Amino acid sequence: MADNPDGPTAEPTLEEQIAAYQREFQDLDPQVEQIVSALGRLNRRMNVAYGRQTAEIGISNAEWEVLKALVLSGAPYRMGPGELAKRLGLTPAAMTHRIDRMVQEGLVTRDRDESNRVRVIVELTAEGREKWLAAMRLATVFEEDLLQDLTSVERGLLGEVLTRLLRRVEHAQPDAGGRLNDLD
DSSP states (O other): OOOOTTSSOOOOOHHHHHHHHHHHOTTOOHHHHHHHHHHHHHHHHHHHHHHHHHHHTTOOHHHHHHHHHHHHTOTTTEEOHHHHHHHHTOOHHHHHHHHHHHHHTTSEEEEEETTEEEEEEEEEOHHHHHHHHHHHHHHHHHHHHHTTTSOHHHHHHHHHHHHHHHHHHHHHOTTTTSOSSOOO
């Protein structure tokens, strides 16, 4: 790992990281560390790529999360702010701030529920749905490119293995679905 005179030191390769960990912690299983470190790096880099794509269409990753939650709720794409906050792992105040921005941008509406005037409903607008579709189109191209070197069988196996790992984490950490801190 060489120092870069123009900036901070580059991230070590996976091999360099594992060698350093093994030097400092002899009980390390290098296969496990390679998998976990590769997944972590892949996740970070994919989030950066998705962030660039959402910025390209004029929304943030945070707004994308709200649009996605509303679409996943099914037509008519409506949820209460409390439901959204819980689904995204946010505080109610952080969710309110996010919804305020999105209302101003025309991505969602916020109205009183006609059947229960105390309850507020957040609903996806046509513009919000178009932004979601644009993000999906960009993500599909990126994801197909990412997986282009895998055969259909390899994709299926990778999907199954990652789903098993996800289920194990979800079982062991059932409260870990949201974030610990709002990233807005």
